[in-house]
Amino acid sequence: MSQPSAVPAKSSWLNALGLHRRELRAWSMYDWAISSMQTVIMTAVFPIYFISVAGADRPPEQATQALANANTIAAVVIAVLGPILGAMADYRAAKKRYLAVFMMIGVFSTMGMFFIQHGDLFLASTLFVLSLAGATGSMTFYESLLPHIANEKEIDRVSTAAYAFGYIGGGVLLALNLAWISNPALIGLPTGDDLPRAQATLPARLAFVSVGVWWLLFSLPMFRGVPEPPRALEADEQSGTSTIRVAFTRLGETLRELRHYKQAFLTMLAFTIYNDGIQTIIKMATAYGTEIGIARSDLITAILIVQFVGIPFAFAFGALAGKLGTKLSILLGLAVYTGICIFAYGISTAREFYILAVLVGTVQGGTQALSRSLFASMVPKHKSGEFFGFYSVFEKFGGILGPLVFSLAIGQTGSSRGAILWVIAFFVVGGALLTRVNISEGERMAREADARTRAA
DSSP states (O other), X not given: OXXXXXXXXXXXXXXXXXXXXXXXXHHHHHXXXXXXXXXXXXXXXXXXXXXXIITTTXXXXXXXXXXXXXXXXXXXXXXXXHHHHHHHHHHHTOHHHHHHHHHHXXXXXXXXXXXXXXXXXXXXXXXHHHHHHHHHHHHHHHHHTHHHHOOTTTHHHXXXXXXXXXXXXXXXXXXXXXXXXXXXXXXXXXXXXXXXXXXXXXXXXXXXXXXXXXXXXXXXXXXXXXXXXXXXXXXXXXXTXXXXXXXXXXXXXXXXXXXXXXXXXXXXXXXXXXXXXXXXXXXXXXXHHHHTTOOHHHHHHHHHHHHHHHHHHHHHHHHHHHHHOHHHHHHHHHXXXXXXXXXXXXXXXXXXXXXXXXXXXXXXHHHHHHHHHHHHHTSOGGGXXXXXXXXXXXXXXXXXXXXXXXXXXXXXXXXXXXXXXXXXXXXXXXXXXXXXXXXXXXXXXXXXXXXXXXXO
């Protein structure tokens, strides 16, 4: 397989951002596309709509529980299917095809949310599961393309630039959606306090449709501009072998060989633990703010602050990794997260919550983007889909334990203030494991595995 061409000697702003080739820019646009789903559907608009409209005839705690169950079901589906489908995509050279299938499931499910009305809790839960599974599944194949288009010197900047693009895309659409939801007349919709239910919910339902259109439209550059990685067979594989059989054989081999990819496995383990802390802050921030008396409008403003502060700092982390190294840059981000938890313990006003949002925005995208590129640098390219399938599984587990510990801590301390300090443990333990990762050894093992495959 041909390697990406060297960075042109001529300096430009695209070189500085790590987007100096067409395929790199095209790849990063999928972050822009899918982040609309992450901001509008997963974080800001749909959760409120789910509880207040779809679950309107249920007690709030039951609607909240239904939303949590939907999140869990989607996570389990991808955790089971991710590695299997990743191995199948590697064998069939079909990463983009599988990505497209999952993306379309997510796009149509999201657009289908337009039909959710008062009391449609089952429909809302089903569509949310399909939308989330589609988004998460597509990200598995999207991220597995990264080591094929970026070389070792480019990979950190490309990953962080894509995260920055994601902040821009998700933030812009969320701002537009919130503008017409708060003032429907902006787009010619009826306003007033006595509107029929269908008209009253129309702005939010149109926001769901806009996410599907945005997601589909801005994914096109990636499909057009990123080449499908060539097929690479293992030494004992033949072209006519059953895809399912090869997938399970490869998975078994990878599970047995993980001890040979010790550094990649250690990176996944460290990421799982400290990502628990990151995901807990993302998922519990608005609940924590509500508990301490922050108004809903201030909470939504804080979400937008995180999005737009994250843009320059995602780029900055890519540059920082070039100077300090990827691992040290991630550790710096985890140290900031520790400070965030300490600061959050004492806040009580909207102004302090805004400061908290700014601090989160400085490190959220950078630490996650560099974690992605660090893992990608230690992945054999011919098994990238399979390895990122496992990465997706680890990432999902990295969103379960943290909220559970947070809940238990609330039971022990009586409030979220005490629980927020418990989150620090995830950053300390995950960071300690990350210090043990030998990046050079991990990259060497991946290169040797690819060389053996080419020789075969």
